[in-house]
Amino acid sequence: MRIVFPLFERFTALDAIGPYEVLSRLPGAEIVFAAVMPGPVRTDVGLALVADLGLGDVDGCDILVVPGGPGTESVAVEGNPLVEWVRSVHEHSTWTTSVCTGSEVLGAAGVLEGLRATTHWACVDRLESFGASYSATRVVIEGKVMTAAGVSAGIDMALLLAKLVAGEETAKAIQLGIEYDPQPPFDSGSVAKASSTTVDVVRAVMAARQV
Amino acid sequence: MRIVFPLFERFTALDAIGPYEVLSRLPGAEIVFAAVMPGPVRTDVGLALVADLGLGDVDGCDILVVPGGPGTESVAVEGNPLVEWVRSVHEHSTWTTSVCTGSEVLGAAGVLEGLRATTHWACVDRLESFGASYSATRVVIEGKVMTAAGVSAGIDMALLLAKLVAGEETAKAIQLGIEYDPQPPFDSGSVAKASSTTVDVVRAVMAARQV
Numbered sequence: 001m002r003i004v005f006p007l008f009e010r011f012t013a014l015d016a017i018g019p020y021e022v023l024s025r026l027p028g029a030e031i032v033f034a035a036v037m038p039g040p041v042r043t044d045v046g047l048a049l050v051a052d053l054g055l056g057d058v059d060g061c062d063i064l065v066v067p068g069g070p071g072t073e074s075v076a077v078e079g080n081p082l083v084e085w086v087r088s089v090h091e092h093s094t095w096t097t098s099v100c101t102g103s104e105v106l107g108a109a110g111v112l113e114g115l116r117a118t119t120h121w122a123c124v125d126r127l128e129s130f131g132a133s134y135s136a137t138r139v140v141i142e143g144k145v146m147t148a149a150g151v152s153a154g155i156d157m158a159l160l161l162a163k164l165v166a167g168e169e170t171a172k173a174i175q176l177g178i179e180y181d182p183q184p185p186f187d188s189g190s191v192a193k194a195s196s197t198t199v200d201v202v203r204a205v206m207a208a209r210q211v
Numbered sequence: 212m213r214i215v216f217p218l219f220e221r222f223t224a225l226d227a228i229g230p231y232e233v234l235s236r237l238p239g240a241e242i243v244f245a246a247v248m249p250g251p252v253r254t255d256v257g258l259a260l261v262a263d264l265g266l267g268d269v270d271g272c273d274i275l276v277v278p279g280g281p282g283t284e285s286v287a288v289e290g291n292p293l294v295e296w297v298r299s300v301h302e303h304s305t306w307t308t309s310v311c312t313g314s315e316v317l318g319a320a321g322v323l324e325g326l327r328a329t330t331h332w333a334c335v336d337r338l339e340s341f342g343a344s345y346s347a348t349r350v351v352i353e354g355k356v357m358t359a360a361g362v363s364a365g366i367d368m369a370l371l372l373a374k375l376v377a378g379e380e381t382a383k384a385i386q387l388g389i390e391y392d393p394q395p396p397f398d399s400g401s402v403a404k405a406s407s408t409t410v411d412v413v414r415a416v417m418a419a420r421q422v
Binding site: 018031049149150159171173175183184185189195202205 | 228235244251349371391401406416
């Protein structure tokens with residue numbers, strides 16, 4: 001089972017690594033990180049992950065996981081090679097998924113036209129510009145297309161996907177393997193729960209980072 | 212504020228990337244990934260992250276975050292260069308922390324002697340062999356030493372650390388920025404919550420992976 005994570009400059013590491021840590025534990029998983037050119041790809045912070053393959057070397061996959069990050073703003077445009085690759089691979093994928101603003105890459109590839117989808121809460125307008133209808137939920141499933149909300153939501157999405165692909169017992173074992181018994185010290189992880197001051201602060205920071 | 216993640220072959224990516232995604236958003240954060248030799252370092256699954264610096268180029272830090280993974284079994288031994296580096300850096304760090312079996316590296320460096328600490332639930336004996344007393348909690352704070360439970364627990368630890376370093380408002384803003392409003396589809400993330408069958412399955416898998 002080939003699971004591919006396409007990388008691009010200024011992606012957000014946890015968008016990819018959350019699902020990777022879950023899905024790589026599926027029986028028979030073959031994990032591939034790929035980019036337009038193979039080699040190190042820098043995150044929004046500067047850390048580099050290595051894409052072992054070029055996109056041209058990956059002609060298909062069972063599960064596609066597109067991460068988001070500030071870089072999507074320049075990637076998620078018609079004609080971008082990564083977008084064209086996503087469009088092609090999506091035709092025969094079993095699952096096409098995104099985390100955070102990775103949904104914009106799916107959108108630019110025409111995958112989300114007329115579908116409900118989710119993204120980072122601060123980037124709803126950009127998602128909807130691709131013809132998707134934003135759903136303020138953590139994970140949205142529309143046929144074989146699955147989208148997750150911001151950054152950390154990819155872990156929850158991947159556990160759902162693990163259940164659908166390999167059954168609930170396997171998914172539960174993966175949850176225990178990564179000891180995913182979340183205990184955030186605050187309850188400020190969504191717009192509905194955070195104070196309006198916190199929301200304003202994050203909007204300003206994200207505008208500056210162009211997430 | 213210099214935050215250093217020492218990497219080693221067969222570390223677990225989420226152990227590092229969870230805290231990185233939180234702590235890199237602290238005002239003034241300077242993130243450094245380092246290894247005995249600079250260059251790509253492979254995780255337990257095969258993905259490579261790039262260590263931009265060698266440990267010899269990093270003579271101190273404000274926050275040290277040691278990830279775990281199957282690789283700790285060969286790293287966490289007296290005389291290992293990474294262990295010796297941790298011992299040295301710990302002398303002047305503001306915070307010395309670990310995620311998952313990264314605690315064994317702290318243990319081998321003598322940091323945990325006589326302290327309460329946590330680790331991955333399946334690796335308690337190895338932690339205690341270093342003179343630490345295992346606490347079955349998600350995060351343990353002993354003075355300037357903070358240890359987190361398995362893999363995903365590093366996110367919760369980092370949010371606590373963010374609060375201690377930069378205040379609760381900043382930590383809450385980071386939580387909202389990464390949309391950390393966890394909604395796991397099952398409640399199987401700890402030994403106390405998972406079925407005994409699931410626990411047995413994971414113990415067997417982890418023994419085979421040497422996590």
